[in-house]
Amino acid sequence: MAGERILLVDDAAEVRQFLADSVLRAEGYDVLTAANGVEGYTLARDLRPDLIIADYLMPKWTGLEMLAALRQDSIDLPFILITAEGSEEMAVQALRLGVNDYMIKPFNPDDLLSAMQRVLREHWTRQITRQIPAQLMETNLQLEQRLHELDTLVQIGKRVTSLLDLQEVLNQIVQAAVRLAKVERGNLLLVDEQSGELYLYASSEKLNETSDSFRLPVADSLAGQVVKTGDPLVISGDALHKIKTHYLVRDVMYIPLLLRGQVIGVLEVSNQDISRAFEPHALQLLRVLADFSAIAIGNARLYATVQHERDTLDAILRDTEDVIVVTDTQDNILFCNPSAQRTFDIERDDFIGQPLTEVIRHAEVQDLFQKDPSTRRSLSSEIRLDEDGRYLNAQLSQVELVGKVAVMQDITHLKELDRIKGDFVTAVSHDLRSPLTAILGYVELLSRVGPLNDNQREFVGRIHASVESIASLITDLLELGKIEAGFDKDRELAHMDTIVRDAVEGQRHQWEAKHHHIDVTVPGTLPPVLGYPPRLKQLTNNLVENAIKYTPENGDIRVSIEQNGDFLVLRVEDTGIGIPKKDQPYIFDKFYRTDQAIDHFSGTGLGLSIVKSIVEQHAGRIWVDSRSGVGSTFSVMLPACLDDPCQGEPQPQGHAAR
Structure with missing residues (x-):
């Protein structure tokens, strides 16, 4: 050519x-x-x-x-x-x-x-x-060296992912750095999170007491410069004569250890006796080893955190008095804490992985785990222990990719307090009715002993209204006590369309007196509800009465019921005073009333609490959507009876307010 x-x-x-x-x-x-x-x-x-x-x-x-x-x-x-x-x-x-x-x-x-x-x-x-044989020989030598380097990196990578002993892993990384960089010694220094100084953690040489106390300031050192900049530093030969290092070296290379973008340490390799130029790819190899070191440190810290959290959780589960049972998606036991083992007399040691029905013989517990909590956040149930008469309040939750978790608290003392409270309310109510009757009788007799002036008639009217308010409060307390005690055990098919129409018609006098416009929407065919009709009517009456009471004259009220899947949804909407946002979480509590209601409307604060208790007794849910000054919408979901004939009874579902 x-x-x-x-x-x-x-x-x-x-x-x-x-x-x-x-x-x-x-x-x-x-x-x-x-x-x-x-x-x-x-x-x-x-x-x-x-x-x-x-x-x-x-x-x-x-x-x-x-x-x-x-x-x-x-x-x-x-x-x-x-x-x-x-x-x-x-x-x-x-x-x-x-x-x-x-x-x-x-x-x-x-x-x-x-x-x-x-x-x-x-x-x-x-x-x-x-020239080919000589070139092939040189190429083969280079390939062998690269393969050796690659094998070293692979082995270090395996150790990083398989060993949990951080000290051992980092010692091996430092030894590998010395071999791959062909230097005399290597060190790995970590940043002290408290002092900010660098301390010696691993070395190619044996550490002693002096090594343990070794500290290197970040502000005035080459390694500290790498910590501050995050960039590697390579200095060799004559360039080191002008730089002060913490010990005499002839060649030195510092590689930062980066964990989530933060420098947590430095990998150092150096020659102290004979100066040798670093090979061109040495920096790249040491970068990989530095990354392995950062991964190992990150894994060790994460493992320590997880282990601490696990030990904490184990201590809580072991020492808590709450009964905790966990099953997988096939209802096989995954975990029973000691309290659960004592409560249900679990004596076998191999219960993990066994079916729940074979480990816990209690029928109510088995029934609880047969339910599907996926449709709501959790299911609640009361479990009675026949052996000692105790009561447990059980909350069943579903955990994605795990199974079901039941947490049960001993509520025996609460049940006893509830019984004492009920007895007290009954006794006090009975004892109050007699003097109230006498008061009303004497008030009626006042007009017979002589004419009353205007002030006297006003005072008599106030006495009469106060007595009726107390009597209404006593009646509501007794009703609430009966509902919470579960006295209404009789269940039958109840037709909500009839109940809704009767409730609205029964209060015609009240809403006509305030010139309200009431719209009732009831479909022609609705499935029945399995429940206690008098309580369902009381529920509807209370909601309609509330709408009438808190809606100013010439307001609009809408009562509707519809089927939504397996539920009937009752809604009572009004254009009343509304409920402030801050009060909405508490309106179903006993005796709770908003400031505006207390100032302008009479009442006991038990009406919505009674409604909520009735809803829960019928396995339903209730919630409110309201804006102050605009109006409120109360929604009630009740399970529809779709079977023919309808089987089983609804069970209480705990807190139902949304």
Whole structure:
């Protein structure tokens, strides 16, 4: 190919000029010329052209004598011999000296160019062939070194993910850093979260008491500079003479340990005795090891956190008096805390993984776990322990990808307090009714003993209203006590469409007196509800009565009921005073009334509490949507009876307010 340097040796000036200018340079070759063999030898020895073209007969040295001198000097260059007359003897001599080709004058320039290309191609092929073994050997050595480095990194990576002993992992990483970087020693320093200083955690050399107390300030050190910048630092040879280090080194490399973008330490490798230049890829290898170190530290910290949280949770579950039972999605036992084992007399040790029905024989517990809590946040139930008469309040929740969790608290003392409260309310109510009756009787007699003036009649009216308010309060307390005690055990099919119409019609006098417009929407066909009709009517009456009471004159009230899947939804909407946001979480509590209601409306604060208790006794839910000054919407969901005949009774579901 064009561009090679050609040495043309010929004693005929016209031949040299023709071949050099018209043939070789025209093809792009770089041409040197010589007039005799000695001159040609000198140029070939000093300039080493890519090809020599020489005439045979020349003054001083012939072309073959010049070639012989070059071969004696171990200069092996491609050689084409030109001769005016060829002979077998000359051909043999030329071959022995290593002539690549020879041409007999006169010759065609194209033949010369073809011969040159062939000779040069063969020469470069031989050169490459000679160099291949050495290059392959060097390449193999480099590949072996890279494979060794890669294997080291793989092994370190496996240890990082498999070993929980942080000290052991980091010691191995430092040893690997020393081997891969081909240095004398290595250290791994971590940032103290309290003081901010660097302290020695792992080293390629054995640590001692002095090492344990070693501290390196971040503000005034090379390693500290790496902590502050987050960039690696490589210093070698003379550059270290101008820098003060914490100990004498000749070459040093610092690599930051990055964990979630924060530098938590530094990996250091150094030479102290003999200075050696770091290999070009050493920095890349140590970066990988630094990343492994950061991962190992992150894993260790995460493991320590998880272990601490697990120990804390184990202590809570072990020492709590609450009964805790966990099952998987197939209702096999995953966990029973000691309190659960004592409560349900679980004596076997192999209960983990066993079906709940085989481990806990209590029927009410088994029934609880048969329910599906996925439709709501949790299910509530009361469980009575026949052995000792205790009561447990059980909350069943579903945990995604785990199963079900039941937490049960002993409420025996609360049940006893509730019984005492009920007895007290009953006794007090009974004892209050007699004097209230007497008060009302005497108030009625006042007008018979003589005429009353205006002030007296006003006072008598206030007494009468107060007595009726107390009597209403007593009645509500007794009703609430009966509902919460569960006295209404009788269940039958109740038709809510009839109950809704009767409730609205029964209060016609009240809403007509305030000129309210009432819209009742009841579909023609609705499934019944399995419940106690008097309580369901009381529920509806209380909601409609509330809407009438708290809606100003000429207001709008809408009562509707509809089927939504497996439930009937009763809604009572009004355009009344509304309920402030801050009061809405408490309106179903006993005796709770808003400030506006207390100032302008009479009442006991038990109406909505009674409604909520009735809803819960019928396994329903109740919630309110309200805006102050705009109005309120009370919504009640009750399970519809879709079976024919309807089987089973609804169970209380705990807190139902949304």
